[in-house]
Amino acid sequence: MNVVSPRQSKSSKREAGSISEGEMYACFSALSRISKAISGLRDLDAILKAGLDNIFEIMKDSVGGIMLFDKQTRLLYYHLHHKLSPRIISHMRLISGEGIAGKVAFTGQPMLIEDVTLESETAHPDIIVKEGFHSCISVPLRARGNVVGVINVINTMQSKFSKSDFLMLQAIGDQLGLAIEQANLYEQLRSGRERYRELSRRVITTQEEERRKVANNLQDKTSDKITALAATLQSLVTVSEKIETDEIDFKLKLKQSHALASEIAMELNSMIESLRPPFMDTLGIIQAIRHYVETNVIPSGIEVSFHLEYDGADLPIEIATRLFRVVQGVIGNIIQHSKAKNASISMQRYDDELVLRISDDGRGFDAGQFTRIQENGRGAGLFSIKEHTRLLGGRCAVQSSPGQGTHVTITIPLAKNPENIENQNITA
Ligand SMILES: Nc1ncnc2c1ncn2[C@@H]1O[C@H](COP(=O)(O)OP(=O)(O)OP(=O)(O)O)[C@@H](O)[C@H]1O
Ligand SMILES: [Mg+2]
Incomplete structure (x- = not known):
């Protein structure tokens, strides 16, 4: 049998040593070309195609292709090929160990066969003769130590492949195997990231729905009753003031009860407002922001200036609500941490972008520290601001350093035509 497999052969070192300098140079430059062609590629098919194109650029008169294992049938099939006939493509579906490619896949050992027509183990000898195949090199593609496919290069002329062709293809096989491994890892990372994004989108959407429900319940079942109670107590205070009585303590307690009920009613209202931004449904995001600033920022002594060239009136409620959550988070941080005088x-x-900028002239912080949630939970607010923005398909840049204030820029893509914003997808 005229089969050569240097990885098995003890004499392979000596044979490799017989390669001329010119052949070595050609081999290295081919490898470097392939490496350049596939570097940076993440997609498996793009990597295999670049590898295949380069192989047949070097081995001009040959035909062949890359066989991979079908995930379902576990059969080796031609995933990509160069000038192979439809007959070969349809017939060459091999189980591991079957034919030359199957054997290479099974053993993981490359093979150089000088004349395939003399080879007893070919899968379809009749077709191989009809195709005029002569010599052949078959090398395994390995990813993470497992053979995931095979590269076949076949000569249809009487000329034989050289040892350097054989070594070069093995090296290309190893190189493509590594690239496949990286592409697989990248794919795992990408799909993991996608699952995470989907989860995060659901968490945020569910959170928003829950907030709305809690706010509605608080409004219907508690707030209205407390407000009514406060009003009743107010009228009792008024009446009691007109009554002549020595019960000073009674009057005082009544006044205190009224004050307490009013305080609870106000606190409840402000809780409801933070759960369900007011005016969002009726007057839109700008009024909601203004109201939030008036009730939360101004009392803390920070001067706030508005520069609103866009009123957001055409923003769908989902986008506006999410944007409001972002504003709430950024402004909440200004109140809590900035010690700013102005914001x-x-x-x-x-055209197709909304840009929201919120700045303060406060003490600033090291924004680089908060690229993720810290173990003690700090950073969750900034994380949620960025998540809300990302779910709108936008970007959030936080620029800050100690003593330099904080500048947050949110950019959200919008449909170019304002009429289409209504249909804008917010899942990013
Ligand atoms: N405008 C700001 N000025 C000064 N420091 C800020 C400002 N915004 C954020 N920070 C700093 O960044 C940290 C992280 O902010 P983040 O919103 O993620 O968390 P938090 O406000 O501490 O907690 P949470 O938002 O979950 O209530 C803050 O603890 C604070 O130190
Ligand atoms: Mg915060």
Whole structure:
């Protein structure tokens, strides 16, 4: 049998040593070309195609292809090929160990066969003769130590492949195997990231729905009753003031009860407002932001200036609500951490983008520290701001350093035509 497999052969070192300098140079430059062609490619098919194109650029008169294992049938099939006939493509579906390619896949050992027509183990000898195949090189493609496929290069002329062709293809096989491994890892990472994004989208959507439900319940079942109670107590206080009585303690307690009920009613209202932004449904995001600033920022002594060139009136409620959550998070941080004297909020609409900028002149912080949630839970607010923005398909840039204030820029893509914003998908 005229089969050579240097990885098995003890004499392979000596044979490799017989390769001329010119052949070595050609081999290295081919490898470097392939490496350049596939570097940076993440997609498996693009990697295999670049590898295959380069192989047949070097081995001009040959035919062949890359066989991979079908995930379902576990049969080796031609995933990509160069000038193979439809007959070969349809017939060459091999189980591991079957034919030359199957054997290479099974053993993981490359093979150089000088004349395939003399080879007893070919899968379809009749077709191989009809195709005029002569010599052949078959090398395994390995990813993470497992053979995932085979590269076959076949000569249809009487000329034989050289040892350097054989070594070069093995090296290309190893190189493509590594690239496949990386592509698989990248794919795992990508699909993991996609699952995470989907989960995160659901968490945020569910959170928003829950907030709305809790706010509605609080409004219907508690807030209205407390407000009614406060009003009743108010009228009792008024009546009691007109009554002549020595029960000073009674009057005082009544007044205190009224004050307490009013305080609870106000606190409940502000809880409801933070759960379900007011005016969002009726007056839109700008009024909701203004109201939030008036009730939360101004009392803390921070001056806020507005530069609103876009009123967001055409934003769908889902986008507006999410954007409001972002504003709430950023402004919440200004109140809680900035010690700022001034803050500014600007919103502009360009052709297909909404840009929201919120700045403060406070003490600033090291924004680089908060690229993720820290173990102690710090950073969750900024993380959620970025998640909300990302779910709108947008970008969030937080620029800050100690003593330099904080500048947050949110950019959200919008449909170019304002009429289409209504249909904009917010799942990013
Ligand atoms: N405008 C700001 N000025 C100064 N420091 C800020 C500002 N915004 C954020 N920070 C700093 O960044 C940290 C992280 O902010 P983040 O919103 O993620 O968490 P938090 O506000 O501490 O908690 P949470 O938002 O979950 O209530 C803050 O603890 C604070 O130190
Ligand atoms: Mg925060």
